[in-house]
Amino acid sequence: MIIVLIGYMGSGKSTIGKELATVLNCSFLDLDDYISDKENTSISNLFKTKGEIYFRKKETEYLKELINTSEPLVLALGGGTPCYGSNMDLLTGNTNVVSFYLKLSIPLLEKRLFKEREKRPLISHLNTEADLLEFIGKHLFERTQYYSKSQFTLKTDHKTQQEILEDLVAHLV
Template sequence: MIIVLIGYMGSGKSTIGKALATKLNCKFLDLDDYISDKENTSISNLFKKKGEIYFRKKETEYLKELVNSSQPIVLALGGGTPCYGNNMTLLTETPHVVSFYLKLSIPLLAKRLFNERDTRPLISHLEIEAELLEFIGKHLFERTQYYSKSDFTLQTDYKSEQEILEDLMSHLV
């Protein structure tokens, strides 16, 4: 089985993914890290040198590669991955893939992301929290239609890592 974690940046995909992989005794992969390794460059360099279209094509190519793997993995997607090409269709129509949308409210996302702006190029230009709230709101308005196609949606507001893991595990039994 391949467990795919979907959600906006800052929603906890990597944190929950690593903990889940440990609990299930399988490998954890972050799709962006996987792409960086395969392309031998950072995601930001890939965008700068080859553009978003190239990146999105590679993203889909590597997603297909991982989804077709015979090994069990927990895979965290980039926040935009489900929104491009046929990526969500690939996930929903592949029998051994189970997808989870880690849904965190806009105010909590903004609170979590505000101090991480420097490490997140997409939001590094936003200087006040109100701008970040508006930015996230617009993005989520566009992305929710894709995220909501996940097999399961887990509302994660004010839940501990352990509570989210238990919720997630309850859907795997």
């Protein structure tokens, strides 16, 4: 089984994914890290040198590779991955994949992301909390239609990591 975690940046996909993989005694991969390793460069450098179209093609190629593996895996997608090409169809059409949308409210996303925006190229130019809040709101409006195609949606507001893990595991049994 491949467990795929979907959600906006800052929603906890990588943090929860690592813990879930430990609980399930399987591997964890972050798709962006996997792409960086395979392409031998950072995602931001890949965008700069080869462009977004190249990146999106590689993203789909590596996503197909990972979801067609026979090894159990917890996979955290980039926030934009479900929104491009046929990526969500690849996930929903694969009986080996269970997908979860980790849904965090816009105010809580803003609170998490404002502190770490320098590390995130997509939002590093936003200097006020109000600008970030507006950006996230617009972005989520566009992306929610894709995220909502996940098999399960878990609302994670005000939940501990342990509670989120328990929710995930309960859906898998």
